[in-house]
Amino acid sequence: MKYGFLLLVFMLLVTYIPRMLPLVLLRDIKLHPFFDRFLKFIPPAVLGALIFPGILTSTGNLASAIAGGIAALILALFNINLTLVVIGGILSALLYQILIM
Amino acid sequence: MEKNLEVIQITETRSAGTEPKAQFLRGVQAGIPIAIGFIPCAIAFGLLSRSAGIPIYIGGLMSFMVFAGASQFVAVNLIMLSTSFGEIVLTTFILNLRHLLMSASISQRMDENISKKFRALLAFGVTDETFTMATMQKEEKLDPFFILGLNLTAFSAWNIGTWIGILAGSALPETIQASMGITLYVMFIGLLVPSFRKSLPIAVVALTAIVIHSVLMWVPFLPKLSTGWNIIIATVIAAFLGALLFDKGSDKS
Numbered sequence: 001m002k003y004g005f006l007l008l009v010f011m012l013l014v015t016y017i018p019r020m021l022p023l024v025l026l027r028d029i030k031l032h033p034f035f036d037r038f039l040k041f042i043p044p045a046v047l048g049a050l051i052f053p054g055i056l057t058s059t060g061n062l063a064s065a066i067a068g069g070i071a072a073l074i075l076a077l078f079n080i081n082l083t084l085v086v087i088g089g090i091l092s093a094l095l096y097q098i099l100i101m
Numbered sequence: 102m103e104k105n106l107e108v109i110q111i112t113e114t115r116s117a118g119t120e121p122k123a124q125f126l127r128g129v130q131a132g133i134p135i136a137i138g139f140i141p142c143a144i145a146f147g148l149l150s151r152s153a154g155i156p157i158y159i160g161g162l163m164s165f166m167v168f169a170g171a172s173q174f175v176a177v178n179l180i181m182l183s184t185s186f187g188e189i190v191l192t193t194f195i196l197n198l199r200h201l202l203m204s205a206s207i208s209q210r211m212d213e214n215i216s217k218k219f220r221a222l223l224a225f226g227v228t229d230e231t232f233t234m235a236t237m238q239k240e241e242k243l244d245p246f247f248i249l250g251l252n253l254t255a256f257s258a259w260n261i262g263t264w265i266g267i268l269a270g271s272a273l274p275e276t277i278q279a280s281m282g283i284t285l286y287v288m289f290i291g292l293l294v295p296s297f298r299k300s301l302p303i304a305v306v307a308l309t310a311i312v313i314h315s316v317l318m319w320v321p322f323l324p325k326l327s328t329g330w331n332i333i334i335a336t337v338i339a340a341f342l343g344a345l346l347f348d349k350g351s352d353k354s
Contacts, residue, residue, distance in 0.1 A: 003186050004159060010186075011176060012166045014194035020224035022205035024217045031209070034344055041343035042206035042336060043236040044303045046199070047293040048310030049335040050229055053318055054328070055286040059279045068280070072287035076294035086134050089287025094280035101276070 059093050063100065068093030121246040128250020131238075134291075135230045135251075136258035138284035139170075143259045145278065146173055147266020153181045157267055164263035168256060169228065171328070172196040196329035202336060203232040210236060210243045219245055226252025230285060237292045302347040310339035 031039070059065045071092035075085045143164065150160030155177060163173055172193045179189045204227050211220070223245060231252050235243055297304040314335040317323060326334075 003180070003189075004156070005162070007176075007180075007186060007189060008159065008162055008166050010190045011163070011172070011193045014190055015167050015169050015172065015197045015200070016225060018194075018198055018201035019204050019227040020221050022201060023208045023211075023220040023224045023227075026205060026208040027211075027213060027215075027217060027220065036209060037344035037348070038340050039202075039206040039209045041302070041306045041340035042202050043233055044293060044296065044307040045310040045336040045339035045343070046203065046229065046332070047233055047237075047289050048307035048339065049314045049332045050233075051286055051289045051293065052311045053315055055283065055290075058282045058286050060282065061279065064280065065283060065286075068283040068287060069290065072290040073294060076291045077298075079295050079298070082288065082291045083134050083137075085291030086137060086284060086288050089290070090280055090284055093283045094277065097276045097280050 059097065061097060061100070064093045064096040067096040119244065121244075124244040124246035125250040128244075128247040128252075129254045130250075131234055131247070132231070132251045132254025132258075134288050135234060135255045135285075138230065138281075138288055139255060139258040140262040140265075141278060141281040141284065142170060143262025144266035144269075146170070146177070147263040147268075149174065149266075150177050150263075151267050153177050155180060160267050161260075161264060164260050167193070168225065168259060169193075169197050169200075170259070192327075195327060198329065199229075199333050199336065200227050200232075202333070202340075203227050203229075207232060207236060207243070207248075210241070211245065212242055215245050223248050223252060226256055228255065230288070231255050233289060233292050237296060302343055305346070306339050306343035309342055310335045313338050 055069050056062055056065050059068065068089045072085050072089035075088045080088075146164065147160060150163070151157070160177075163176070167173055167176075175192055175196060176189055179192060204224055207227065208220070226248070231248075235248055235251060238247075293307055297307075314331055317326065317331045317334060
């Protein structure tokens with residue numbers, strides 16, 4: 001192992017600083033309403049970008065990933081408790097995985 | 102007299118919000134789905150770092166110090182390939198840069214009275230999962246103790262899982278492990294989809310981000326960027342369009 005602890009320190013710095021600066025610096029700044037709206041739309045935008053297409057390769061099998069995703073989508077549309085959506089999604093993917101083997 | 106008044110006011114704002122301990126426990130509870138997703142993922146990370154021949158303490162400390170899933174996997178892969186120090190650090194930076202946007206977004210949902218120190222502490226726990234879980238809550242203002250409980254639960258799960266992976270050295274059956282890979286994605290679906298019914302702008306922004314990410318990934322002739330950049334670009338464009346198209350009020354139900 002060439003780099004060891006020093007590498008961790010640098011990884012910590014480049015990860016922590018972007019996480020920390022806006023939270024600390026934006027405390028006392030009044031933002032322009034447009035920028036404020038922009039930041040309010042970050043959560044759904046991030047979620048969309050994270051879910052798709054990433055989910056397709058999440059199980060190593062396209063079909064089981066789609067099965068799990070669709071099951072979660074249906075459960076979520078019915079406004080079911082989040083933990084149950086998660087469990088339903090995993091079980092559907094697992095079931096599919098077992099069925100195709 | 103004036104000092105007394107100040108004291109009274111402080112206690113009043115304290116009691117006006119919910120009690121810190123109750124908020125903390127609410128955060129722990131909200132963190133449970135994240136923990137369910139993190140543990141198998143962290144076990145996989147522990148196994149990978151072990152099989153990559155990375156010293157046990159480095160693998161364990163990486164989860165403790167960096168606490169950023171995807172970039173940890175990538176870093177271990179790069180270490181295995183004997184990539185240069187600078188390249189590993191740069192890749193980590195790019196992969197995690199999106200947290201800058203999340204941190205800015207969450208700061209708008211927190212009270213100005215919360216000290217910079219407390220904010221700096223909470224910032225350590227900003228991940229895709231804790232951020233989306235926190236910001237998809239109904240409350241306009243997020244309680245710092247709620248976020249603390251949420252972050253701590255996710256952080257504990259990530260570290261416990263890492264050590265299980267490092268020490269146990271044997272994985273779950275492959276089918277189960279593969280299926281668990283979908284956990285965090287279905288959690289994201291569970292967080293996002295119910296809000297579609299309440300707000301059209303939210304649905305439009307999320308679907309726009311999906312389309313942009315897909316275009317960046319699949320349309321030929323476009324430069325092939327890392328997933329980190331793709332997520333940042335899709336997020337920024339979609340949120341920007343949202344801010345442009347939908348003015349205030351309309352983003353609420």
